[in-house]
Amino acid sequence: MTGKCLLCGFDLVPDDNGNKKTGSHSQRTCVFRSWPCINALPADHPFHKEGRCFTAECAHLEKNCPKCNKDGHRVNTLRLDPSRLNIDNKANITRRRGAPAPHQVRF
Secondary structure, eight states, X not given: OOSBOTTXXXXXXXXXXSOOXXXXXXXXXXXXXXXXXXXXXXXXXXXXXOSOOOOTTOGGGOOOOTTTOOSSOOTTOOOOOXXXXXXXXXXXXXXXXXXXXXXXXXX
């Protein structure tokens, strides 16, 4: 699959010599597809969900982020920004249509 990743903005365009790059990169395979636990968000956050999280691979179980030494997230966990992302009634997080690609402030 070729194209542009909707999360990080990576684009598989030809290189400077016109050679096509190979591989695939999409929103499903992007390393930045990591969200904070919606149960652990502050109560006033629009994506907050009441109750406990029972997901075995949830980001809130992570210990000691190697970048900041805090618990509860991964190095590549994105902030849940309501201006960039939507959440449906099944807690699926999707990018808003036309939202800009993330930059350093959003990590």
